[in-house]
Amino acid sequence: MEKIKLFIERWWMVIILLLALPFFASTAISNEKSVDYVNNGFFTFWLSGQMTWTEAHPYATEDWVGGHHLNGATWIPNKIFPYPLPLSLLTAPLGLLPINQAYLLWEMLSQIILALVIFWLATSWEGFNRRVFAAVLLI
Numbered sequence: 001m002e003k004i005k006l007f008i009e010r011w012w013m014v015i016i017l018l019l020a021l022p023f024f025a026s027t028a029i030s031n032e033k034s035v036d037y038v039n040n041g042f043f044t045f046w047l048s049g050q051m052t053w054t055e056a057h058p059y060a061t062e063d064w065v066g067g068h069h070l071n072g073a074t075w076i077p078n079k080i081f082p083y084p085l086p087l088s089l090l091t092a093p094l095g096l097l098p099i100n101q102a103y104l105l106w107e108m109l110s111q112i113i114l115a116l117v118i119f120w121l122a123t124s125w126e127g128f129n130r131r132v133f134a135a136v137l138l139i
Contacts, residue, residue: 059081065079
């Protein structure tokens with residue numbers, strides 16, 4: 001019962017988040033038009049996730065560089081996957097999607113998680129100030 005009461009007291013946060021969702025989507029979609037998907041940092045995460053579903057290994061130089069060439073990348077900053085291997089398991093769901101859809105999902109989730117963190121921090125503040133600070137931080 002106390003959780004419901006707490007939710008009702010913080011209804012304004014839910015409303016702001018719901019109003020912000022179209023902004024998150026429109027920002028992600030508008031940025032999509034100007035992105036070179038295979039020649040940016042996100043490609044590293046997407047390729048490692050995609051390699052999780054194939055026979056390729058992110059720590060094999062031939063597979064890693066071959067994955068870049070196969071997808072048309074001209075920028076190859078590392079000869080192997082530069083992060084710990086469990087990260088490729090975390091990005092594996094992105095590897096199932098085409099790179100443009102995966103990038104859009106990644107961008108939208110990042111913005112939503114950032115907004116949730118701001119709202120979570122705002123709940124630790126007391127009084128009217130938290131609403132003002134949350135609105136300012138969100139903007």
